[in-house]
Amino acid sequence: xxxxxxxxxxxxxxxxxxxxxxxxxxxxxxxxxxxxxxxxxxxxxxxxxxxxxxxxxxxxxxxxxxxxxxxxxxxxxxxxxxxxxxxxxxxxxxxxxxxxxxxxxxxxxxxxxxxxxxxxxxxxxxxxxxxxxxxxxxxxxxxxxxxxxxxxxxxxxxxxxxxxxxxxxxxxxxxxxxxxxxxxxxxxxxxxxxxxxxxxxxxxxxxxxxxxxxxxxxxxxxxxxxxxxxxxxxxxxxxxxxxxxxxxxxxxxxxxxxxxxxxxxxxxxxxxxxxxxxxxxxxxxxxxxxxxxxxxxxxxxxxxxxxxxxxxxxxxxxxxxxxxxxxxxxxxxxxxxxxxxxxxxxxxxxxxxxxxxxxxxxxxxxxxxxxxxxxxxxxxxxxxxxxxxxxxxxxxxxxxxxxxxxxxxxxxxxxxxxxxxxxxxxxxxxxxxxxxxxxxxxxxxxxxxxxxxxxxxxxxxxxxxxxxxxxxxxxxxxxxxxxxxxxxxxxxxxxxxxxxxxxxxxxxxxxxxxxxxxxxxxxxxxxxxxxxxxxxxxxxxxxxxxxxxxxxxxxxxxxxxxxxxxxxxxxxxxxxxxxxxxxxxxxxxxxxxxxxxxxxxxxxx
Amino acid sequence: xxxxxxxxxxxxxxxxxxxxxxxxxxxxxxxxxxxxxxxxxxxxxxxxxxxxxxxxxxxxxxxxxxxxxxxxxxxxxxxxxxxxxxxxxxxxxxxxxxxxxxxxxxxxxxxxxxxxxxxxxxxxxxxxxxxxxxxxxxxxxxxxxxxxxxxxxxxxxxxxxxxxxxxxxxxxxxxxxxxxxxxxxxxxxxxxxxxxxxxxxxxxxxxxxxxxxxxxxxxxxxxxxxxxxxxxxxxxxxxxxxxxxxxxxxxxxxxxxxxxxxxxxxxxxxxxxxxxxxxxxxxxxxxxxxxxxxxxxxxxxxxxxxxxxxxxxxxxxxxxxxxxxxxxxxxxxxxxxxxxxxxxxxxxxxxxxxxxxxxxxxxxxxxxxxxxxxx
Numbered sequence: 001x002x003x004x005x006x007x008x009x010x011x012x013x014x015x016x017x018x019x020x021x022x023x024x025x026x027x028x029x030x031x032x033x034x035x036x037x038x039x040x041x042x043x044x045x046x047x048x049x050x051x052x053x054x055x056x057x058x059x060x061x062x063x064x065x066x067x068x069x070x071x072x073x074x075x076x077x078x079x080x081x082x083x084x085x086x087x088x089x090x091x092x093x094x095x096x097x098x099x100x101x102x103x104x105x106x107x108x109x110x111x112x113x114x115x116x117x118x119x120x121x122x123x124x125x126x127x128x129x130x131x132x133x134x135x136x137x138x139x140x141x142x143x144x145x146x147x148x149x150x151x152x153x154x155x156x157x158x159x160x161x162x163x164x165x166x167x168x169x170x171x172x173x174x175x176x177x178x179x180x181x182x183x184x185x186x187x188x189x190x191x192x193x194x195x196x197x198x199x200x201x202x203x204x205x206x207x208x209x210x211x212x213x214x215x216x217x218x219x220x221x222x223x224x225x226x227x228x229x230x231x232x233x234x235x236x237x238x239x240x241x242x243x244x245x246x247x248x249x250x251x252x253x254x255x256x257x258x259x260x261x262x263x264x265x266x267x268x269x270x271x272x273x274x275x276x277x278x279x280x281x282x283x284x285x286x287x288x289x290x291x292x293x294x295x296x297x298x299x300x301x302x303x304x305x306x307x308x309x310x311x312x313x314x315x316x317x318x319x320x321x322x323x324x325x326x327x328x329x330x331x332x333x334x335x336x337x338x339x340x341x342x343x344x345x346x347x348x349x350x351x352x353x354x355x356x357x358x359x360x361x362x363x364x365x366x367x368x369x370x371x372x373x374x375x376x377x378x379x380x381x382x383x384x385x386x387x388x389x390x391x392x393x394x395x396x397x398x399x400x401x402x403x404x405x406x407x408x409x410x411x412x413x414x415x416x417x418x419x420x421x422x423x424x425x426x427x428x429x430x431x432x433x434x435x436x437x438x439x440x441x442x443x444x445x446x447x448x449x450x451x452x453x454x455x456x457x458x459x460x461x462x463x464x465x466x467x468x469x470x471x472x473x474x475x476x477x478x479x480x481x482x483x484x485x486x487x488x489x490x491x492x493x494x495x496x497x498x499x500x501x502x503x504x505x506x507x508x509x510x511x512x513x514x515x516x517x518x519x520x521x522x523x524x525x526x527x528x529x530x531x532x533x534x535x536x537x538x539x540x541x542x543x544x545x546x547x548x549x550x551x552x553x554x555x556x557x558x559x560x561x562x563x564x565x566x567x568x569x570x571x572x573x574x575x576x577x578x579x580x581x582x583x584x585x586x587x588x589x590x591x592x593x594x595x596x597x598x599x600x601x602x603x604x605x
Numbered sequence: 606x607x608x609x610x611x612x613x614x615x616x617x618x619x620x621x622x623x624x625x626x627x628x629x630x631x632x633x634x635x636x637x638x639x640x641x642x643x644x645x646x647x648x649x650x651x652x653x654x655x656x657x658x659x660x661x662x663x664x665x666x667x668x669x670x671x672x673x674x675x676x677x678x679x680x681x682x683x684x685x686x687x688x689x690x691x692x693x694x695x696x697x698x699x700x701x702x703x704x705x706x707x708x709x710x711x712x713x714x715x716x717x718x719x720x721x722x723x724x725x726x727x728x729x730x731x732x733x734x735x736x737x738x739x740x741x742x743x744x745x746x747x748x749x750x751x752x753x754x755x756x757x758x759x760x761x762x763x764x765x766x767x768x769x770x771x772x773x774x775x776x777x778x779x780x781x782x783x784x785x786x787x788x789x790x791x792x793x794x795x796x797x798x799x800x801x802x803x804x805x806x807x808x809x810x811x812x813x814x815x816x817x818x819x820x821x822x823x824x825x826x827x828x829x830x831x832x833x834x835x836x837x838x839x840x841x842x843x844x845x846x847x848x849x850x851x852x853x854x855x856x857x858x859x860x861x862x863x864x865x866x867x868x869x870x871x872x873x874x875x876x877x878x879x880x881x882x883x884x885x886x887x888x889x890x891x892x893x894x895x896x897x898x899x900x901x902x903x904x905x906x907x908x909x910x911x912x913x914x915x916x917x918x919x920x921x922x923x924x925x926x927x928x929x930x931x932x933x934x935x936x937x938x939x940x941x942x943x944x945x946x947x948x949x950x951x952x953x954x955x956x957x958x959x960x961x962x963x964x965x966x967x968x969x970x971x972x973x974x975x976x977x978x979x980x
Binding site: 015016017022023025026028029032033034036043045051052228230 | 852862
């Protein structure tokens, strides 16, 4: 009875109390939900991004390099690689299952395409640990045949696909390799940039030549993509992408036709050829031999190849045209002539006896005897004693002065790296380097471009251009125009005329006349370079160096004689003499240039 | 018959149906992999379970609950026996013997045991021979509860067994037993919990009762250890999923936590289904789901208030409290209010046994409501 009454008494109170408690608990949940979902959203958004998003850097697209006629010298060739997409071949359980399966898939592809595997288990393991969301390249840059077989028969093999990458290529590589240089995998620009990305795909960076010098300009702007990964780290999808941008393009003053001619003329000799346009300093050709294939450096050079190149005694990596320093020998004589004419305008008419022996102090110089010659003849015959006497008459200072004024002893500033400055010795230099005081012997050496005087082929080409154009000094120009990434049109880079030599017209006529005779007269030292019907001028040079009687052999030339279009410096290391070694090679070049002028209708005579 | 239909609680049944539809949608979403359009097995099986559940619901509603007063002991004994057998012959998963495998279908007897406990406790406490004022009543009620509690505890399934404690307390409370012993018991319980927590906090290695993974879960909950790659993973990922849902969520089938597998695929459709809902529909959707559960709870208690007799009243209360306990613990662990326990979310989580018992229990509440007092 008691119990029944109590229930009647509090019929529903306890149930309501229980319900209230439960509703209060539900409200607590509501509150927590609100706090978690609306109050703190951004924090959890960040966490999601941290754990499921990966930023991948996409390398920029490198700009291209053209010759003056628009021929592409440095291109981005699409290369095809076979890549393994691990998210498609994943196996549950420990990673080793996926690695095993990856090896199986590779084995299958290998059988179909006939390519031998280059990736091993360890590579797959490393890839899984370091770069799981990215495809793993199994074979890089496969040939057409393998690609065809892959396309035909590997379609059903899951998880593998072709993967295209842009690779730098140099279609005219052996001819242009010193000039253009090459690229290699670039170092990250700055540590900051690297940390912004989870996966940093570097672009190619210039390692030598124009590629290195203009690297920031050529390098495109990197793009990026955000990929989503799943809990195991596999690629899940791509959320956003910013396409990489192209870098700027360069157009060179180089004329591939002339470049090929120069290359052909040099042949297999060790040496260099530089061809300039004397009217503006444009570099039309610049060849150094022996050369190398710059394509071997892309994307990276094998250590064997590198060893072959870097330990080769012929030093194929050296760009002799700008980085090689040589005694000029007799091709320096025009400078001595100009110096003498400045000291004494009548010097061009002076006649000296030029016997076979010449005594300076205790030293007796043996050379070829010629008898009485004037300056024009002295150039034609390369009469050493004539220039000894001329130099001793005018003194060494005007000569070094002229040498420096024409640009020797300093870099020409051509857009090539590792340019050498050469050396124009003088009294101070001799003292500083403990070579004793300046003696008449030094003056005599200087007179014939020997001694400590050192020049580079491009300096000699510039000097020749100055003689050819009547004394105007330019800075050599290799980059004719550039096109910034967003520009439609190329912007011309300026022709840099930096001065004029104070050479008299009569001195110029004499020197040019002498140089004309060198080639055109049947007893000139450069007669072997003569080309029938082509009127041009030059000078030979043979410079002894070292103690074993080795010789650097030279020729300079400008052509045509009237209204010159080409100024050439031609060097062959360890030749017999300028006339006999370089002469026939110069002839090959000039024949080509003559043909070129004729077909282009630029003949004035 | 017309009268019956008119007396039927359509609000409660409608709410349940909405929950079942949502269950299908989000079990599907939890198993969804981007690019895969076909219906996955779990969602399809969940539909079958829901249909069986609706059948059980209808049968239970039609069944006169008062007849249970005479046969509940059979049910109780049956589930206890099943619990005993499962200990020896059950299929062991992760070291726990919780399931029977019959014809490829996994049956979890502990789910049925919960309902059996409600029935037997309600029947015992509503028996006119039982005097709620006596201490013996108290003790006997706890003895009834302790049978399934112990059997489930040694499976081991701490979470499921713990559900029985608030259920028993609530039934004793609503049966009109004196408040003092109840309050003392609740106080003692909380004190025990605090002692355990402190013990764990400072001397985790010497703490009795708990297994290693239980300890680590509690330590994660207490923020002692983060261990985000181990025991803390589910808590962290669930919180990230819920938290990143925001006000309106990421959209159906677009929950990245789930799709990318950060929310473990094994638990996403079961214990962590609420995280999936919260991530994809945001506060709007997860709040609405809470409103639906509140509605079901309120309707159960309404049935209890209007019940014709004390057994019906306690039966409806028991089912309501049982449902509430599951919902509360599940969602509280999802949002990080409680340590991770393996309790499913009623009517939503993937799983047959719990779906069938929940629907059966709610059908009994309908049965109570259909036979309510008429004023």
